Amino acid sequence: MKSTLTVATQLLSSCAAALLLGVAAPALAAIDADAAQALAKKNDCFKCHAVDKEKKGPSYKKIAAKYKGKPDGEEKAIKNMTTASKVKLDDGTEDDHKVINTKDQAAIKNLAQWIMSH
Ligand code: HEC
Numbered sequence: 001m002k003s004t005l006t007v008a009t010q011l012l013s014s015c016a017a018a019l020l021l022g023v024a025a026p027a028l029a030a031i032d033a034d035a036a037q038a039l040a041k042k043n044d045c046f047k048c049h050a051v052d053k054e055k056k057g058p059s060y061k062k063i064a065a066k067y068k069g070k071p072d073g074e075e076k077a078i079k080n081m082t083t084a085s086k087v088k089l090d091d092g093t094e095d096d097h098k099v100i101n102t103k104d105q106a107a108i109k110n111l112a113q114w115i116m117s118h
Contacts, residue, residue, distance in 0.1 A: 036114030039107055043100050045081075048089075051118060056089050064118040077112040 040046055048057035058066075067073025079085065084096040100108060 031113045031117055032110055033114055033117075035107065036111045039100070039102065039111050043098065043102075045098070045100075048098075054090065056091075057087070059118075060115045061118045064116050067116060073116050074109070074112045077115055078108055081111070082108065 040049075048055050049063075050059055052059050052061045054062070063077070064073075067076065080087075080097055081100045084099045086094050087097045088094055100111070102108065
């Protein structure tokens with residue numbers, strides 16, 4: 001026969017498991033910083049953007065700050081990296097912005113969220 005203590009311990013550990021699952025689930029939808037950086041690296045984004053210093057383009061911190069509190073930031077970032085919109089380089093010349101070389105919408109969204117997270 002099981003002692004009350006054993007039953008209580010089992011109950012407790014299944015509660016802990018449920019809690020862990022509850023915590024882990026939203027984490028799955030969180031930003032994958034490694035994937036975002038790998039994608040940016042592969043697409044030469046870091047040639048013009050750094051996380052916290054100005055290069056040819058604004059730093060990701062600056063971009064994030066620009067869109068802080070604006071719900072359309074992510075959408076704007078996605079548009080910017082998928083539609084070759086005209087951008088002004090730091091030397092004043094204009095160019096078409098680089099179009100990201102992937103059709104993976106989830107990966108693009110993840111990168112946009114990563115940029116906005118700075
Ligand atoms: C040749 C240089 C260059 C490369 C390469 C480049 N960018 Fe940019 N990017 C710029 C410049 C310049 C701006 C600023 C546009 C402006 O403010 O007019 C910009 C702006 C942005 C913005 C902000 C748009 C906004 O609405 O303010 C995002 C997001 C962005 N780039 C993401 C990326 C990503 C992701 C990549 C890689 C796929 C990338 N960039 C590659 C030069 C570059």
